[in-house]
Amino acid sequence: MREERKLSRRAILTGTVLPRHHISSAVVAVLPARREEVRERLERMPGVEVHAAEGSRLVLTIEGPTSGMLGETLTGISLMDGVISANMVFEHIEEAEAREA
Numbered sequence: 001m002r003e004e005r006k007l008s009r010r011a012i013l014t015g016t017v018l019p020r021h022h023i024s025s026a027v028v029a030v031l032p033a034r035r036e037e038v039r040e041r042l043e044r045m046p047g048v049e050v051h052a053a054e055g056s057r058l059v060l061t062i063e064g065p066t067s068g069m070l071g072e073t074l075t076g077i078s079l080m081d082g083v084i085s086a087n088m089v090f091e092h093i094e095e096a097e098a099r100e101a
Helices: 009-014 032-043 067-078
Strands: 020-030 048-054 057-064 083-095
Touching: 020 032, 020 067, 032 048, 032 057, 057 067, 067 083
Parallel strands: none
Antiparallel strands: 020 057, 020 083, 048 057
């Protein structure tokens, strides 16, 4: 059974907060004529992986250390030339296992 740890000032200062890894899926709508160009740019972005591309849609995952980082990445994607919209579909948070001292 895993011990639950509360987020507190002391936990942050002592480094006993377990690190988290955020993973989200997103659907990006693009101009069909620019789909491959956008896909190539997305595949070069750190933490981004394109899983499917068909018609005007791309399905991808974004990974990073914080939810804010995922949001920043998604905002950057939505501002790319050729992108119509970028919407987060799901977010999952994985916590690192506590190490035994």
